[in-house]
C-alpha cells in the first residue's frame with residue numbers, strides 16, 4: 001500500500017497527463033466538432049503544455065499548483081484554460097506546504113480544485129460538460145476508505161471515465177452545444193472526455 005504521494009510523483013502524473021492530452025488532441029477536437037467549434041484538442045494541448053512546464057519548480061504542493069494555475073491563466077486564454085486554471089488554483093488553496101501528501105490530503109486538494117471550478121461555471125452533473133467527469137471523480141475519491149493514495153486516484157479515474165461516457169445520453173444544456181438540443185444525444189462531451197483522461201493518466205502514472 002502506498003500511503004504518501006511525493007511532489008516528484010505528482011510531477012510524473014502531470015507529465016503522464018500531458019502526454020495523453022497531446023496524443024489524444026485530435027480525437028478531442030473531433031468530439032468537439034460534433035457539438036461545438038472543434039478547437040478543444042488544440043486548447044487542451046496548448047494549456048497542458050504550459051501546465052507541465054510550470055509544474056517543475058515549486059518546492060511544495062501549494063506553490064507548485066499555484067505556479068501551474070497562474071502559468072496556464074497568464075500564458076493561455078479561453079474557457080479551457082480558465083477552467084484548468086481555476087481547478088489548479090483551487091487545488092493549490094487546499095494543498096499543504098509540504099512535499100508529501102497522504103490520502104486525506106489528496107482528497108482535500110481535489111475537493112478544493114472542484115470548488116475552484118464551481119466559481120467559474122454553474123454546470124452540474126447532467127449538463128454534458130466537464131463537470132460530468134469532475135464531480136463524480138472527486139466524490140468517488142472522497143468516498144474511498146483507507147490510506148492508499150493509489151486507490152484514491154484509481155477511484156477518481158474510474159468515476160471520471162464513467163461520468164464522461166454517460167454524457168453520450170445527455171442533452172447539452174449550456175454553452176454553444178445547447179443550441180443543438182437533442183442533436184447532442186449520442187455524442188460524448190469533449191471536455192468531459194479530456195478531463196477524464198487526466199484522471200486516468202494520474203492513476204496510471206503511479
Ligand SMILES: [Mg+2]
Nearest residue numbers: 036037039040
Ligand atoms: Mg470548442
